[in-house]
Amino acid sequence: MVARKAILRVRPDSSFSTQYPVVPVLVAQQAQSGAAETWGRRFVRRLDGPFDRVFGAGESPLRHLGALGVFFFVLLSVSGAYLYAVLDTSATGAYRSIDRLTRDGSSLGGLLRGIHRYAADAMVLCTFLHLAREWLLGRFRGFRWFSWLTGVPLLLFMFSSGIGGFWLNWDQLGQFSALATAEWLDRWPIFASPLTRNFLTADAVSDRLFSLFVFVHIGVALALLLGLWFHVQRISRADVLPPRRLMLGTGVSLLLLAVLAPVVSQAPAESSVLPASLPVDWFVLFPHPLMYATTPTVLWLVVVLSIGALLALPLLSRRQRLPVAVVDPAHCNGCRRCFDDCPYAAVTMVAHIGGVQGREMAQVDTDLCASCGICVGACPSSTPFRGSEKLVTGIDLPQAPIDQLRARLRHELAGTEPHTAVVIFGCDQGARIDSLADAHTIPFSLACIGMLPPSFVEYALRDGAAAVVVTGCRARGCEFRLGAQWTEERLAGNREPHLRRGVAAVQVETVWAERGEEGRVRAAIAALRRRVSLGIEEQKAEHLQ
Numbered sequence: 171m172v173a174r175k176a177i178l179r180v181r182p183d184s185s186f187s188t189q190y191p192v193v194p195v196l197v198a199q200q201a202q203s204g205a206a207e208t209w210g211r212r213f214v215r216r217l218d219g220p221f222d223r224v225f226g227a228g229e230s231p232l233r234h235l236g237a238l239g240v241f242f243f244v245l246l247s248v249s250g251a252y253l254y255a256v257l258d259t260s261a262t263g264a265y266r267s268i269d270r271l272t273r274d275g276s277s278l279g280g281l282l283r284g285i286h287r288y289a290a291d292a293m294v295l296c297t298f299l300h301l302a303r304e305w306l307l308g309r310f311r312g313f314r315w316f317s318w319l320t321g322v323p324l325l326l327f328m329f330s331s332g333i334g335g336f337w338l339n340w341d342q343l344g345q346f347s348a349l350a351t352a353e354w355l356d357r358w359p360i361f362a363s364p365l366t367r368n369f370l371t372a373d374a375v376s377d378r379l380f381s382l383f384v385f386v387h388i389g390v391a392l393a394l395l396l397g398l399w400f401h402v403q404r405i406s407r408a409d410v411l412p413p414r415r416l417m418l419g420t421g422v423s424l425l426l427l428a429v430l431a432p433v434v435s436q437a438p439a440e441s442s443v444l445p446a447s448l449p450v451d452w453f454v455l456f457p458h459p460l461m462y463a464t465t466p467t468v469l470w471l472v473v474v475l476s477i478g479a480l481l482a483l484p485l486l487s488r489r490q491r492l493p494v495a496v497v498d499p500a501h502c503n504g505c506r507r508c509f510d511d512c513p514y515a516a517v518t519m520v521a522h523i524g525g526v527q528g529r530e531m532a533q534v535d536t537d538l539c540a541s542c543g544i545c546v547g548a549c550p551s552s553t554p555f556r557g558s559e560k561l562v563t564g565i566d567l568p569q570a571p572i573d574q575l576r577a578r579l580r581h582e583l584a585g586t587e588p589h590t591a592v593v594i595f596g597c598d599q600g601a602r603i604d605s606l607a608d609a610h611t612i613p614f615s616l617a618c619i620g621m622l623p624p625s626f627v628e629y630a631l632r633d634g635a636a637a638v639v640v641t642g643c644r645a646r647g648c649e650f651r652l653g654a655q656w657t658e659e660r661l662a663g664n665r666e667p668h669l670r671r672g673v674a675a676v677q678v679e680t681v682w683a684e685r686g687e688e689g690r691v692r693a694a695i696a697a698l699r700r701r702v703s704l705g706i707e708e709q710k711a712e713h714l715q
């Protein structure tokens with residue numbers, strides 16, 4: 171019953187489509203901004219599949235690896251603050267003060283020590299997975315060069331601080347790690363006397379050296395925090411903490427690990443004793459066994475070449491950049507929606523060139539712009555219902571102007587029987603909707619689904635479409651981070667510009683599907699067709715009664 175009423179309410183005006191001249195626009199002329207389909211992208215999608223099924227795409231840990239890294243850093247800071255409070259920072263007292271935490275059965279201290287150690291391991295793991303994911307997705311190119319390059323020093327800070335943390339226990343493992351690091355640094359004769367000398371006798375390990383250990387561990391961790399701040403500078407609304415359930419799940423797992431496998435000290439460090447074997451923490455301390463299995467020179471080569479390769483990637487893989495968004499001051503009323511919605515902080519608000527006191531207009535920083543078009547979808551001037559011959563909006567993509575979308579929509583719908591065609595608005599990054607085109611299915615692929623002003627959905631229905639499908643990547647899978655989320659919120663009426671309530675819900679379907687999931691869009695179209703024709707049948711039956 172609800173469906174029937176809705177269909178009656180939005181019955182299109184058939185004169186509408188003839189009101190405008192038909193403009194033939196070739197699909198091929200539209201610049202495609204889709205990320206190249208590489209084996210890396212296919213691999214990531216294949217890996218995401220099972221995780222999405224178990225956790226849901228929005229809460230899959232694989233889609234929040236950077237944020238999980240930050241979460242573990244927070245856990246490290248909180249548990250580390252307690253450990254620092256009980257640590258005796260003298261060379262002679264350090265071992266006892268930390269060892270006591272587990273030996274005395276002090277449950278809180280022991281637990282916090284365990285959480286500190288396992289959070290460090292988890293952070294290293296998540297950071298490597300984050301790096302691998304961004305690399306496989308090709309996210310070192312173009313406008314992302316900044317996030318990529320600022321990520322590289324974080325690796326060095328993370329390992330320096332993590333390895334330095336083992337020295338503070340000053341047990342045999344800490345001693346082994348400090349000695350291995352000194353041996354590695356001594357490979358180059360840059361110090362007046364070899365660093366390894368500092369560990370030859372018990373007296374050599376002075377309180378001053380211990381202060382250096384504290385600086386390496388805590389000072390470098392602060393540098394990591396500063397580096398993290400830089401790392402997310404060009405990302406607006408950065409996903410810095412994972413969803414609550416993910417934090418709870420990972421937090422509880424670390425706690426369980428700390429209870430089931432408590433972290434204990436090895437025997438106290440002794441300069442005359444070289445332990446036959448030690449339980450190495452493979453996440454943080456793996457460079458040491460690697461060095462002893464090879465040579466310090468090999469470890470230097472591995473470090474320098476890896477860092478060099480990571481830094482060189484954005485330079486080596488330069489791709490032709492797409493034109494960036496352009497503001498038309500005459501059509502910008504300074505509403506700030508593009509400023510709020512831009513995922514890469516590329517829009518700033520400046521005084522309007524019109525000179526009216528207090529009026530603002532948008533300005534695009536060409537260096538930051540991802541050419542995603544999300545701002546176009548946000549702009550109130552992008553509505554197709556405007557009467558002007560040419561649809562000029564406040565902010566637009568030169569390679570795919572919004573006027574072209576309106577012109578193509580009119581042209582394609584004019585060529586079909588009224589109320590027979592399903593219009594699909596999709597995105598160059600997600601399911602390939604062009605492959606779904608047929609006599610009654612008209613796809614329009616945008617740079618990002620966030621580029622779609624919701625009024626286009628209503629416009630398509632008024633112009634004769636039987637139904638509209640809106641499709642984009644899954645939650646947290648949006649190539650431009652926020653496009654799918656903004657679209658969902660705009661269609662649900664929770665974000666401006668919103669889809670008018672008068673638009674029939676039965677005629678509109680959203681389906682979040684990534685490349686390779688075209689079948690899901692096809693199934694949604696079939697279901698939508700059934701739903702709409704059922705509505706029409708019911709409508710006819712009602713008329714006959």
Ligand code: HEM
Nearest residue numbers: 236237239240297301304309317318321322324408409410
């Ligand atoms: C301590 C280690 C690291 C942490 C905690 C971390 C955290 C983060 C966070 C929170 C984001 C924002 C995610 C979003 O909102 O979409 C991010 C983005 C990013 N990270 Fe990291 N990161 C780390 C290391 C790295 C490394 C080593 C690299 C690569 C060299 C890297 C490359 C990137 C890139 C390319 C982005 C931007 C993704 C995009 O534009 O969609 N990160 N990182």
Ligand code: SF4
Nearest residue numbers: 512539540542543545
């Ligand atoms: S195209 Fe995308 S990145 Fe560029 S200004 Fe618009 S929303 Fe921001």
Ligand code: SF4
Nearest residue numbers: 502503506508549564
């Ligand atoms: S959304 Fe449009 S009107 Fe609003 S500030 Fe941006 S360009 Fe101007």
